[in-house]
Amino acid sequence: MLIATLVVGAIGAVCALILGISLVTFAVKMDAREKEVVEMLPGANCGACGFAGCAALAHEITVNPEAPMACPAVKEDTIKAIAALLERDMGSLEPAVACVRCKGGPQEAPSRYEYVGPRDCRSAQLVAGGPKVCQYGCLGMGSCVTVCLFDAMAMGEDGLPHVNIDTCTGCGKCVEACPRGIIALVPKTGTYCVSCISEDAPKDMKKICSVGCIKCGICADVCPFEAITAEKGKAALIDQDRCRKCGLCTGVCPVSVITGRTVPEKARIIPGACIGCGICEQVCPTEAVSGRAKEPYSVDPGTCIGCGLCLAKCPADAIERYNA
């Protein structure tokens, strides 16, 4: 009994010793902060940052003071926390989310044949170009949903993928996975996009799909910021850098193919500070500002679209935005 105890004890001691030695000998030197950064990153290893995974990015931003915060998936306060930890400025990223640019489910744009094979859009695309009657439209087999690491996409009852913009991190995996380039990243505020990328002529498209962009160009005409291009033969396209999320385009689109969420902000003029120059009235795209020269101007909240143009132009900083 005693011998047995001793033997087992000795084996344990030897093992502990070997483990201890190897721990010291094979230890990997690492900045302690790097580990903390890894903890803060999402841990999905999605690769959207361009590095091999979250640990690789953490290493880069820890050792290289110039490296930007390349992860599109982290929240604003996390970036702040990492910046505080590393004692440097991390900049900030405009959060983006995915937008599915097709509204033609099996009801609106049916299949042209019975596809037999793996339920995967990229696979289906290889067989006679995909079963969808529109060769620009969503194949509806959910490759984007499969690759999403954040469970932010799901196939809806309409046969199309839907993005949950609260969980979508804008990593871009789905953009890559879609064989037809239907998914695009759009700013999380607003999320305006034209939900059609068809290059078919309107009359051809109408034959096969009831909800596509008819290339009428009304949206481009109405956009106060020249953010929409309606090239001949192509569906309208929103330039996200120029878009001010005013939502005018969604209202005028005759086929309701433009989607987005209007920013619930309005402008108002601070009476005491207004110098009555009238620049705001001139720049306002919706004629929401009115007043007489040299007197304080006022904004009609009903017509104001919260675009912020007047804010940018006001020489007296007399305009502010508020949540309506």
Add this chain to the structure above:
Amino acid sequence: MSPFKGGVHPPEEKALVRDRAIEDFPLGARYSVPVQQHLGAPARAIVKAGDAVRKGQALSEPQGYVSVPVHAPTSGTVKGVAKVVHPVTGLLSPGVIIEADGKDEWAEGLPLRRDPFAMDKGELLEAIRGAGIVGMGGATFPTHVKLNPPEGKTIGTLIINGVECEPYLSSDHRLMVEEPERVLKGIQVAMRVLGLDRAVLAIEANKPDAIRVMREKAPGEITVSPLSVKYPQGSEKQLIKALTGREVPSGGLPMDVGTVVQNCGTCAAIWDACSAGVPLIERITSVTGRGVRNPKNIRVRVGTLLRDVIDFCGGLDGAAKIIFGGPMMGIAQFTQDIPVMKGTSGILVLTEKDADIGGYSPCISCGRCVEACPMGLIPSTLSRLGERDLWQAARKSGLTDCMECGCCTYVCPARRPIVHFIRHLKALSRSAGSKQAKGA
């Protein structure tokens, strides 16, 4: 002793059309000629709506060396260059729509009368290219490129592929039996282009009449070589292995082992082009399968609509799948509004029973695909990688060596679409490659 490793023996099913003489398909009213009917750089249409064209007139202009023109199948008026469904990609691509005038008049000066054996190599290659000749076995690679190996490659053997290993099809078979002179003369022209004094014509043993006819007619410098039946013997690499024992290195071409392989139908087209200046505007194709009422072998103009061909053969009967090409490598079609192409070696209509449509289940590692793969790959592994999009790992497992012959998928007891998974991996690998090229 097996001529090459792997391979399968699917039911031959050639009896449906094997003994039916070639019928001339009557002149139609409307033709649709896709501009892209070859593998390589695209060609550009040079006609516009309203143009009058005559039979054999070029409709497009090749762009680059690996590119060939297409020609008007008959005389008539161009209705326009429209976007038509391409039978290979299934996508819309430009095609010349021609309304026939019924006169079927040849273009100026055609057909010529000239002696190809008095022409030099350059003239012959130009004639072949100008006639728009591509590999008619189905791969549609421009023939003039294959017949003009680059400096430093010595060609010792010309192999003529009369194997026709795809089940059901008999177009090459009928051509060899009924028009042996065109094939043999074309072989001699190809030999002249390559500067060779001998050629081997390979025919599988299931075509004894073709072997007999060819043996009777062939001049001394053309050896007729019967081969035991095994799919995919008609694949270039396997055919070279079976005839010469040499293996084309991985990633290489037949010329790397001193051989050039030409399909026997291509040789007949070479003869027409070089002796008469007649471009490739018609071909022999087998319309077969149990889903079509009267299976036939037909001589049909390129650009004829499938709908017309099906009508000519008595219409469909229980069709579940319509395939351009054979059952192993052919392309399934979803519409009858597509044209017969230069590479359409067969039009196969399968019934639901023959097509065996259904789902698939997980791989059970039975190893049948490994035994069947003529390229020595492990298709089961590739298919599993395909399910997980792991194209990098697949490249290490020989992804690019796969020629998609379909043996693995044919034998798979789990009915896994292995070839489909491999195509998926190749597409992922390609798009990643082009992304990399853009980024660099």
Add this chain to the structure above:
Amino acid sequence: MKDVFVSSSPHIHSPEDIPWIMRQVVYALMPGALVGVYFFGLPALSVIAVSMISCVAVEALWQKGMRTKVQVGDWSAALTGLLLAMNLPAGCPWWMVAIGSAVAIVFGKQVYGGIGSNPFNPALVARVFLLISFPVAMTTWPRPRPFFEQAADAVTGATPLGALKTAIFEHHTITAAPRLDLMDPFLGNIGGSLGEISALAIILGGLYLIIRRIITWHTPVAFLGTVAVFTGILWKINPDLYAPPAFHLVTGGLMLGAFFMATDYVTTPISLKGKAVFGIGCGLITVIIRIWGGYPEGVAFSILIMNALVPLINRATQPRRFGAST
């Protein structure tokens, strides 16, 4: 044209699908199973029935519970049940068989993801589980009696390999073991698991599988050959201590293992070279266990151990690629 199907080539398939293959193996096991029933009577039949039914039932329940497609129609669960039964003593109580079936399907197969994903042969996993859990019941071997002379009180005895082990253990020589007419194990007139007793019946089934191209000869030939050569060498060295190769070939579960268990698709190497390596490995381990190990029989353990090595064997025995430079 909406009614046509479009898919990637090829468009035709060999008619030999998984259910067909599984059924062929079941047919091939029939001679062995019938010999078992002949010599062990109705208890053997009930073990077979309970095992097959419970395997199918457990698989169906599991797949229902997991909300995956119920795929018992592929016959693989039925085959696992039959193989398990063939590896059990005929006197096994029904509940033990049922437990074994559940272990085979759940822990041998489904926890890894179902058909195609299990690293170990499910029937052997269950057999070893039962052997360790119920050692007495699993080594109580009813004496074989022709079917029409079955008695109500089954007499039990040792298997030839068990007798051999006892003789060596107690007398340090095999000559102390009762003499065995090799025709008995060949025809099945010995104690043992209900499906392993007749070498002849198993070989007949195995040949059927080879002729129908369900299995290749590589694994069984390598397995049996290795056992024959290895035991042959030992026997030449000391015939008093080591039994002759013919004895080893026809006794125990060797034939059953070589033809039916070491040729299981999922858990064995994929290439022909790999199959041969697998067979040799199984042969070596079997002999080592039989001669020097604590158990009289080592076939099940050898196959399970080699199962674990399959990924390595697969990696080392890749086929030569066409056009490869070497």
